[in-house]
Amino acid sequence: MRQMIWGMALAMVAMPGAALAQDAAAGEEVFRKCKSCHQVGEGARHRTGPILTGVMGRKAGSAEGFRYSYSMEAAGAAGLVWDQEKIADYIADPTGYLRDYLDDPGARARMTFRLRDDEDRRDVAAYLATFSDMAEDEAGMVPELAPVSVAATEICVRNANAEPHLFGVEAEGAERKVTMLAPGETLCTEAARAEKGVVSVWENAEAFEGCSRLVPVGQVEDMLKYVDFDRCFWSSNT
Numbered sequence: 628m629r630q631m632i633w634g635m636a637l638a639m640v641a642m643p644g645a646a647l648a649q650d651a652a653a654g655e656e657v658f659r660k661c662k663s664c665h666q667v668g669e670g671a672r673h674r675t676g677p678i679l680t681g682v683m684g685r686k687a688g689s690a691e692g693f694r695y696s697y698s699m700e701a702a703g704a705a706g707l708v709w710d711q712e713k714i715a716d717y718i719a720d721p722t723g724y725l726r727d728y729l730d731d732p733g734a735r736a737r738m739t740f741r742l743r744d745d746e747d748r749r750d751v752a753a754y755l756a757t758f759s760d761m762a763e764d765e766a767g768m769v770p771e772l773a774p775v776s777v778a779a780t781e782i783c784v785r786n787a788n789a790e791p792h793l794f795g796v797e798a799e800g801a802e803r804k805v806t807m808l809a810p811g812e813t814l815c816t817e818a819a820r821a822e823k824g825v826v827s828v829w830e831n832a833e834a835f836e837g838c839s840r841l842v843p844v845g846q847v848e849d850m851l852k853y854v855d856f857d858r859c860f861w862s863s864n865t
């Protein structure tokens with residue numbers, strides 16, 4: 628069952644990638660324009676802009692040790708995870724992109740550069756994808772989930788699905804926590820006085836209805852796929 632769900636999800640994300648006319652070699656040429664601010668590959672360091680190695684599938688504004696604009700961090704917190712299409716859109720107009728994404732006319736990107744040519748933008752995004760751990764048809768997928776260690780008194784939920792969603796954990800006598808999780812991220816709450824707790828997921832921060840599950844303390848429940856409110860695949864029901 629689990630195998631089947633992964634297969635379906637992979638087929639779905641693979642399609643838009645294949646439709647992009649992408650040329651990583653041409654993108655290497657285009658990347659010269661980015662080099663005054665960005666480095667990629669072995670030995671890359673933060674310059675005016677962050678390291679772009681591994682940017683595909685990375686939460687926006689999350690490269691360690693780089694100081695992003697407030698708006699970029701807000702976009703990451705709201706669930707923006709980079710893939711080729713999103714990067715191609717972003718570099719056309721970074722501030723406009725963040726304004727749209729955050730629905731905030733006051734948002735500002737720190738990246739002042741714009742690349743207008745459509746093909747150049749796609750090519751450079753394809754080039755950046757060659758420096759990722761994930762292949763394009765897996766970008767946004769969680770390729771493998773490393774085992775997480777959980778205290779015997781914690782209730783945890785992990786986003787084992789390709790898209791960011793809003794998650795919650797709660798139990799009697801425990802602090803209720805709700806936050807956006809990027810693919811692969813885990814949320815826990817300390818529930819020393821309970822045996823069971825409830826983990827929940829909502830499609831996004833605006834959704835009223837989501838899915839919930841009663842789970843025992845001391846283990847991680849994986850949310851494998853969000854389908855609709857009240858219809859989700861969890862690790863304990865597959």
Ligand code: HEC
Binds near residue numbers: 662694740751
């Ligand atoms: C003038 C400097 C400059 C140039 C040129 C530039 N960038 Fe940037 N870029 C930045 C800065 C600064 C940020 C951080 C933005 C923020 O914090 O709002 C950034 C952020 C990014 C991000 C988001 C990274 C993350 O970790 O979230 C991507 C992707 C990106 N740039 C791609 C490119 C590409 C591709 C090019 C070339 C076509 C390019 N940039 C050219 C300065 C630049």
